[in-house]
Amino acid sequence: MEYLSDIELYFCKTVYKEQNYFLLEDDEFKHCIKVMRNKKGQKIYATDGAGNLFEAEISEINKNFLKAEISGTKTFQNPYTNFTFCIPNLKNPERLKFALEKCTELGVTNFIIFNSERTIAKNINLSRLNKIVFSALKQSLRTYLPEIHIANQLKEIDTHNKKVIVFDQNSEVYLKDLTFNQNEEYLFVFGPEGSLTKEEIKFLNPDKIVKLSENRLRSETAIIKAASILL
The missing domain is CATH 3.40.1280.10 (SPOUT methyltransferase, trefoil knot domain)
Incomplete structure (x- = not known):
């Protein structure tokens, strides 16, 4: 993965780990496609908010969501959960x-x-x-x-x-x-x-x-x- 400081991070609330893809929906989808102008085939990064950072490639762009195929996952520990x-x-x-x-x-x-x-x-x-x-x-x-x-x-x-x-x-x-x-x-x-x-x-x-x-x-x-x- 690239250095974290070089990426635009999105939040994916729908992750299908067994099928190895996630969806970007709602405001995250709009920001990714309409503001950042990402296209099919481009690499994006997202987190599920549970410690996982996904590197993925946009495989589908629909009206209200996009699908991204996960190519790499980095899991971070939370040492301050207590x-x-x-x-x-x-x-x-x-x-x-x-x-x-x-x-x-x-x-x-x-x-x-x-x-x-x-x-x-x-x-x-x-x-x-x-x-x-x-x-x-x-x-x-x-x-x-x-x-x-x-x-x-x-x-x-x-x-x-x-x-x-x-x-x-x-x-x-x-x-x-x-x-x-x-x-x-x-x-x-x-x-x-x-x-x-x-x-x-x-x-x-x-x-x-x-x-x-x-x-x-x-x-x-x-x-x-x-x-x-x-x-």
Whole structure:
């Protein structure tokens, strides 16, 4: 395969591995044919969002989809499947978008977006959030499509059998000094503007309370910095 940085990546939700082909449909089909002007016989690359990168040749172009014969497959491992970022529903939706984009580019594949007691914006548009990480996946040439779950309040987050890491500027422990076990599930919980309440921290019963730096950071900056340290 060519260097990943040289390719245009598509997303194929319909893959027939035994028959060795996939389909591009809907917006992916339109982008491939009408925007990128690919023709029958040309080579394209696609991911199924489950770690597989396919090299293929377009064999059929129909009205609403194309068929591509797979000539090569490269499967990537996801070493961070045990990390979940619990991100508050930020007041400014553009800042939440920015945090999700950058975390996806860095390799985070599990998110929980939650409303805390101090959350100002209560509505969470899951469809919009999924589009954000989908676009970031393709832009950064990642092969694992992140999963996003919604918690309308922090107490809906399942902490059972998970290590909970909470961020607090007053902690004496730095995230960069922690070590992690691949066999453990970790929840990294970030506070909203105004931080988590004492009751929320009590509910979480964190295994560790850590800080990222000596400086106070915006919520979205803290989220991205944590991802860059962990990944």
